[in-house]
Each structure stands twice: as structure tokens, then as C-alpha cells.
């Protein structure tokens with residue numbers, strides 16, 4: 001391996017932004033070795049088939065369900081230099097109707113399991129005296145609380161707060177671990193469709209149900225309009241965060257949606 005090559009673990013990588021990031025990093029001139037973690041064992045074969053199309057030998061597919069403690073132990077043996085916390089779920093629906101157990105599930109994956117894996121990896125960095133990097137996928141939805149996606153938005157806002165505090169702690173302690181946060185806008189990976197579909201039909205109060213359903217339909221059509229078909233713009237930012245030697249914290253794209261989010265914060269916060 002050359003000077004700059006790293007061992008990088010990406011979670012939730014069977015599809016979407018995680019998979020595309022793995023391919024881009026594997027193609028990098030820096031010759032990284034990628035551990036692409038998929039959520040379930042049934043995803044191993046199709047993921048390997050997709051990788052074959054790129055003729056890449058430096059992506060290794062492994063199985064990690066980030067909510068399973070026995071899976072987190074697998075990370076110890078990998079000796080990674082960089083973790084990309086990409087795995088997440090999206091629970092849709094009004095906070096009025098959603099069962100708290102659903103919101104808890106959303107936090108379990110996006111927040112607590114991500115924190116647990118991050119802690120495991122940080123421990124291994126400290127033990128091996130490595131200046132590793134932790135890159136975490138948040139979202140512009142963590143800055144703009146989206147109605148009917150309040151559960152998901154809250155998990156991403158919590159990640160922003162937690163990673164900000166963690167980064168400051170590490171700076172004060174002079175622990176050389178770099179903390180990076182990615183805040184993507186809307187990309188057409190299927191993630192948002194699944195999340196908005198899960199919001200449908202939750203309201204069974206006759207006087208509210210039709211208004212509720214039409215708002216969800218409207219939100220879905222706005223998302224369809226704004227979603228970018230290709231993930232390139234955010235994947236480039238993730239690669240930059242992974243390979244960066246400086247301590248820059250937040251990476252966002254696409255620019256137009258970032259501008260919209262900034263205007264929102266200026267006007268409504």
C-alpha cells in the first residue's frame with residue numbers, strides 16, 4: 001500500500017450513496033482497501049455481482065447489522081483507518097400519530113447504534129495510536145425539521161449535535177481523531193420513497209385522514225421534483241472528507257438545496 005492508502009469501513013453499503021462511495025474510493029489513485037458492510041447476508045451475493053461490473057478487487061463485502069453487538073465486534077479485527085457511518089433508516093409519519101416505539105427504532109439505528117460503532121472504532125484508533133477518521137451521514141433534514149419526517153429529522157439533528165460535541169472533546173483532549181459530518185440534500189436512492197410510503201395511512205381519524213394523506217402525497221411530489229438522480233455530487237464530498245488531512249467538519253451538497261436550507265435557518269430560526 002502507498003503512503004496515503006487507507007482501510008475504510010462503510011456501513012449500509014448494499015446500495016445508494018454507500019455503494020457509490022465505495023466504488024469511487026476504490027477507484028481512487030490512493031488504492032484504498034474498502035470493507036463494504038451490508039446489512040443482511042442475503043445482500044452479499046448481489047452486492048458482489050454489482051462490484052464485478054467495475055472490475056475492482058479492493059472492495060471486500062462483509063455483513064454488519066449495526067444494531068447487533070456481535071457484529072460490532074467484527075470491526076476489531078479489521079484494523080481500519082476510517083469509518084463511514086452511512087447506515088440509517090427513515091421512519092415517516094406525523095408525530096401526532098406515530099407510535100413512540102417506531103421513533104425509538106429510528107433512534108436506535110441512526111443514533112445509538114451509530115454511536116456504539118463509532119465508540120468501538122475510536123477505541124481501536126486510540127489503542128493502536130492511530131489518527132483515524134470518522135465520517136457520519138447526517139442530512140439537511142437535520143437542519144430543516146421536515147413535517148411528517150420529524151422522527152428522521154430529529155435523529156439527524158441529534159447526530160449533528162453529538163458529533164459537534166465529540167469533535168470538540170477530541171480537540172480539547174488532543175486526541176488526533178478527525179470527525180466529519182456529511183449533510184446531503186435530496187438524492188433519488190429510494191430511501192425517501194420508502195420513508196414517505198411508511199408515513200401513508202397512519203391517520204385513521206375520519207376528519208383528519210384525507211388532509212393527512214394529501215399532505216403526504218404533496219410532500220412526495222415535491223421530493224420527486226427536487227431529488228437529484230445521480231449521487232456524484234455528494235459522493236465527491238464524502239471522498240473529500242475521507243481523504244482530507246485537515247480538520248474541516250461539515251460537508252454539504254447539492255449547492256442549491258444548501259442555499260435553501262441556509263435561507264430557511266435565517267428566516268425561521
Ligand SMILES: NC(=O)c1ccc[n+]([C@@H]2O[C@H](COP(=O)([O-])OP(=O)(O)OC[C@H]3O[C@@H](n4cnc5c(N)ncnc54)[C@H](OP(=O)(O)O)[C@@H]3O)[C@@H](O)[C@H]2O)c1
Pocket residue numbers: 011012013014015016017018038039040064065066067085086087088089109137138139140141183184185186187188189190191192
Ligand atoms: N437519499 C437522500 O436523499 C439522503 C439525504 C440525506 C441523507 N441521506 C443519508 O445517506 C445515507 C445513505 O442513504 P441512501 O439514500 O443511500 O439510502 P439506502 O441505500 O437505503 O442506504 C441506507 C442503508 O442503511 C442500511 N441499514 C438500515 N438499517 C441497518 C442496520 N441496522 N445495520 C446496517 N445497515 C442498515 C440499509 O440496508 P437495508 O436496505 O437492508 O435496510 C441501506 O443499505 C443514510 O444515512 C441517509 O440518512 C440520504
